[in-house]
Amino acid sequence: MTATNLQQHPLLPWLALQQTHGIGPVRAIQLYRKLGSQWYQPEQLEQCHLSQAQRLQLVTAHFELLDPILAWQEGAANRHVLPWDHADYPAQLKAIPAAPLLLFVEGDVHKLTQDQIAVVGSRHPSYVGKENTRNLIPELVRAGAIITSGLAIGVDGLSHKAALDAGGTSFAVLGSGLDRCYPKRHQQLARALIDSGGALLSECYPWLGPLAHHFPRRNRIISGLSLGVLVVEAAERSGSLITARYANEQGREVFAIPGAWQNPLAQGCNLLIQKGAKLVMQANDILEELTAFSVAAVKIMPSTQAELLPYPELLDNVGLEVTALDLIASRCQQPVQEVLTQLVELELAGWVETVPGGYVRARRD
Incomplete structure (x- = not known):
């Protein structure tokens, strides 16, 4: 040339x-x-x-x-290189300070203009964090949201999977080049995102591997693409709080799911709520703040108590947080063996579940 x-x-x-x-x-x-x-x-x-x-x-x-970038772009039909002034560069991202000069995209580039909600959280979520992710994402998808996250292990990966399972679309913003998908265990998930009409995005050159300083920069893109950021579970010092800070700076809505103050993974979310993030208990708490979505499209089924609760006093002491057997027995002031027998009955009836470290209240759809 x-x-x-x-x-x-x-x-x-x-x-x-x-x-x-x-x-x-x-x-x-x-x-x-x-x-x-x-x-x-x-x-x-x-x-x-x-x-x-x-x-x-x-x-x-x-x-x-230029030549290796063009070679990468020509390597597949759905690869795109979007400079800041390109017609397909998403306007939502373009409006933020320090928008990427170049955006590498693999997937459906035209969907980048659609309304997105970012979902981020711990790489090692608790049982409750996993359940909250799986429960909230389908409702957001049914309201028309594209779910955007960072493809990391933990809440990010669960968010992408939950969006796909609900028949939705999901975008993943990588902290590496698109030819160096990270983490490697999510290569199949990355391909599924593309095949389902989503996309992978990065500001890194396609051949670059993951480096520590890429990830904080990646977080500003996740929030910049989105109308709001939901933090599912986060420690007091975590990358999720960096994303939330970027969201605040960019004028985006910030949402957080509260948790017990004793839980280290809830401290970040509780801190965000103290600083003004909206407390989230159901999908409508998010959607009612974002005018792009119709709350009427979200169907939240009312809870019913048609069945008589077995062992109600025992159930009162088993919540969504993991509770150890000896702690349940102490709260109920009953012998451990008797409590264990009742828990087995409750588990067979579908009221509680055994998880590492103890028991949690089961989902009853």
């Missing part, structure tokens, strides 16, 4: 700006608006208050990147 052709390719200004040290996304977009098609002309660059090293990088540091 000749130098003339290189200068004419629409990706080159963005590659040049992205590869130049000391120029962040905000400054890069300002420079692009000022320079336009004359971005590589020395006389134009001299007027932009750039150092000599930066001017040199702008015209030399990007040439070796």
Whole structure:
């Protein structure tokens, strides 16, 4: 490819700006608006208050990147490279400060404009966190939301799977290049997202592996694409809270599911609620804050107590949080063996479930 052709390719200004040290996304977009098609002309660059090293990088540091990027794009029919000024670049993301200069997409690029809700949480969720994810996502999908998350193990992966199981669409924003899907155990899930009409997205070049500093940057894209961010379960220091902070800065809604203050995985969510995030107990708590969705489309079945509760005092001491057998017995002030016998009966009747560490109240649809 000749130098003339290189200068004419629409990706080159963005590659040049992205590869130049000391120029962040905000400054890069300002420079692009000022320079336009004359971005590589020395006389134009001299007027932009750039150092000599930066001017040199702008015209030399990007040439070796274009060919492998184009080769990746041509490797499959559903691969796209969207610079900031591309017609298919999602407007919701484009509106945030420091929007990615380049967005690599594999999947249905046209759905990027549809309304999304981000769902994030712990990589090691509790039983309650898993159940909350599985219960809430289908209701959001039925209301018309695309579920966006980060493909990580834990709540992210559960969110994607729950969206697909409900017949919905899901987007995954990666902290690696799209040719280096991370984590590897979710490669099959990533393919399922694409096959079901969703997409994988990243600002990383396709061949880049996962690096620690990619993930906080990835989080701003997750929140930036979405109308709101739901934090299912998070410790006081976690990547999910970084996503929530970005959401606040971007003017997005933040939602959090509360938990027992003794539970370390609930501390982050409880802290968010203290700071103004909306407390979530059901899908309508999210949807009523987002005008893009119709609450009427969500069917929340009212709870019924048609059946007589067996051992009501015992059931009162088994909730959605995992409770140890000896603690249940202590609360009921009954012998452990007697409580165990009653729990077995309750489990056979579908009222409780055995989980690692004790018992939880079972779902009764």
